[in-house]
Amino acid sequence: MAWQCTMFGTFLLNLVLVFIDPMEWSIGNVQKWILWTEHQYRLPQSGRSFQDLTGRDLCSMSEDSFKDRSPLCGDVLYAHLDIWKSAAWMKEKTGQGDLKSCGGSGGVRESWTDSEVDSSSSGQPIHLWQFLKELLLKPHSYGRSIRWLNKEKGIFKIEDSAQVARLWGIRKNRPAMNYDKLSRSIRQYYKKGIIRKPDVSQRLVYQFVHPQ
Structure with missing residues (x-):
């Protein structure tokens, strides 16, 4: 049964990967991506809440809009969409495919490039994964505390765990924050x-999960 589930998940992913760039997704691609993400990470079904939306529509939505449509897992879907957008940008930047970034008119550009806007400026509550990317x-400013080991693959290392935890505590107004608490949040x-x-x-080395 396990191998059947794996084959099903791979089949769905292959369907989605017609375009790895979410901006290119049709309404059908969006539904297949949601179905695959639900299957892969055992999320509640929410495809109906995103009916009639193209990839461009998704890219223009805020996290709050995702949560309004899917209160149980909208935040997770939003995070995964951000990862797919980052992967599309990196593939374009490194010449691995004829892909467009999730930018342009009506789009939200998210990437692992040095030009990304500070997450705190959006007015949205910041998540730890967003803070680490920031x-x-x-x-x-922060290269001595955290740095990329392989930017294309999203692999990074926390060099100064106490400092990263302190910065996260300042951002969230939690003076008692330490790395034990921060690492538990990362593991979630x-x-x-x-x-x-x-x-x-490796110790203190992590990777943002994104499509290959």
């Missing part, structure tokens, strides 16, 4: 498929 995209992303340990596990 630090990584400012190496001149494993099941959601947002962050994982790389294939070769």
Whole structure:
């Protein structure tokens, strides 16, 4: 039964990967992506809440809009869409495919490039995964605390765990924040498929999960 589930998940992913760039997704691609994400990470079904939306529509939506449509897992779907957008941008930047970024008219551009806007400026509550990306995209300010090991694959290392925890505590107004608490929050992303340990596990090294 397990191999059948794996084959089903792979089949769905292959259908979605007609275009890895969400901006290119049709209404059908959006539904297939949601179905695959639900299957892969055991999320509640929410495809009906996103009917008649193209990939461009999804890219223009805020996290609150996702949660309004799907209160149980809208935040997870939003995070995964951000990862797919980042993957599309990196593929375009490295010449691995004729793909467009999730930018342009009506779109929201999210990428692992140094030009990304500070997440705090959007007025949205910031998540830890967003905060880590924000630090990584400012190496001149935070390179001694956290840095990319392989930017294309989303692999990064926390060099100064106490400092990263302190910065996160300041951002969230939690003076008692320490790395034990922060690392527990990072591990919660494993099941959601947002962050994982790389294939070769190393201390304080993590990877943003994104399509290959």
